[in-house]
Amino acid sequence: MYNVHQNVQASLGHFRMEDYWFRYSSFVPRLYNWCLDLGFEPGKIMPSRAFCSDESQGYPIILLAKHFGTFPFNHGQVGGIMACDRHGPHAHHGKDLVIVHASHVGYDPETYTFGTYRRIQSVNHRCSSNCGKIHATINWYLNEYEFACRNITVDMRADHCRVTLDNQYLSRSRERSLVLHLEKIVEHNLDGEVIPLSIQSTSRTFMATQTFCQHMSWFFKAGERQPIGDALLPEYFTFHTSLREDVDGSRQLEQNLIGAMPWIVTSAEPMLTAAQANTQAEFDRAYRSISQDKNYRGRNLVYLAGLHVDISPSPEQTFVLTKFIPWAAYVQLASGERYLLEQDALFAKLNACSSENPQQLPLDDAIHMMEEEEEIYLHLPY
Known part of the structure; x- marks a missing residue:
């Protein structure tokens, strides 16, 4: 993506953050309501997440399950890379389709710096790089x-x-x-x-x-x-650097970042700049894959990309506080209509949608019901 030298800085500069974020508990119901406005059928929407494997990405997954009523399909690979060979299975698992892609970066509210995250489950609640894959790539x-x-x-x-x-x-x-x-x-x-x-x-x-x-x-x-x-x-x-040996896609993150690397290493917040660059490059790559995939033809689909900011939890917190900053979206409707929404338009669209979702799944009740059914199946002969 970043092959035009003089345009890299301009591209990164167009990723706006201040006043462009949603609390995740607000973002997901807005996304769900937007899908309904587009004509998606409630109860027939299969969401998919394309997130890093980091445990800090668990809370967004829980909220997607809560508001869409099903555990999301997994399009994600380490580092916030989209697995573009999984479109077919995803398309077969639902009538209407949503894909949320996000790169992520940690934020320490005590030092006001990006790139680290407190691991509550570790000894002494130590802080480490977040996203670790991005850190390993740019180090x-x-x-x-x-x-x-x-x-x-x-x-x-x-x-x-x-x-x-x-x-x-x-x-x-x-x-x-x-x-x-x-x-x-x-x-x-x-x-x-x-x-x-x-x-x-x-x-x-x-x-x-x-x-x-x-x-x-x-x-x-x-x-x-x-x-x-x-x-x-x-x-x-x-x-x-030579990336020709990357036959299995394991260096896709590095391919996404290499053109922007001079701006990443000179940034006051290299991890943040790298996460932004990866979100931009990966949306550009995955959009072309999704828009041309035969499995998605004639289907209602929203592909949305953005940035997860993982605010380090205090020792008393159970989950991370995640903020979502939208970057761009691709909308494809069964009617044949297709269009892209850039950051300003996408933020305005989501912000105009209600943050209330009366159809959300009561997770505690659903888990309790499953536990009761599990007791019944314990008595089956197999």
Whole structure:
């Protein structure tokens, strides 16, 4: 999705969060009522969730079961990836169909930071990364960026700038690496070559371009040679990695994020930015799969994607407090009508629906009834 370099930041910036969220206990009944407004038949709607396997995603699943009256089908894989090979079984399990996809990110209300979550069932209620799959995927890239911030130095002069680059940024032999946009950083001669001013054992020093020098003057004073640090902005680098060996889809999350990775690693909240990017990329990918799948043809279907914000529970809480931030939706009706709703329109549509659902399933009563029936079946001869 993020293959047009200059549009990545704009795409991520269109994912609005402030004032665009619903409490999950409000979101699900609104979604259910919207489906009824579209002509879905009560009692014949098969929801499906495409969530990560994390235990923090359990509460949204419970609420989907409560309001739609059935346990949702599972379209989800670790990291909030959609299993697009499960459309057929899902279509066969209900008359009308709903798919809710969400990437997720933890939020610590005590430190006001994203990316961690308190595990109540762990020893000492320890906090750990959330989503763990996203953290594991971006961790290598974060480390590479931090190394570059320390090992690229800038030497400002009165009328020019010199930049010293670690030798690995001058080599194309690494299969997985941070790649500098040297044409923006280092002066080239008429033949397109870069000629070092000096050569060190592990680095080379070059004359910087005038544009790069002007940019660095916002961060550094003349006569001070120091690491580039967070002045290394996304416009000056990208990442190279080979994903051709991903034959089983296990690196789909990395494929979703690789184009946006310079903006992720330079973000003040990398886990949040990564979760947003994954939601956007995965909706784009899954929408095309769903809209073309023959099993969904002639059916009522809503495919909705967004972001789960898992607010870390206190030791006294049973479940996480989850907020849902909608991103986009695809609507397909049996009449043949098809359309997309972008974030503003989708939020307005959900917000206009009632948050009350008198048809919701009383879970306690349903579980008690099942327990009574279980007692009866205990006396069967098998």
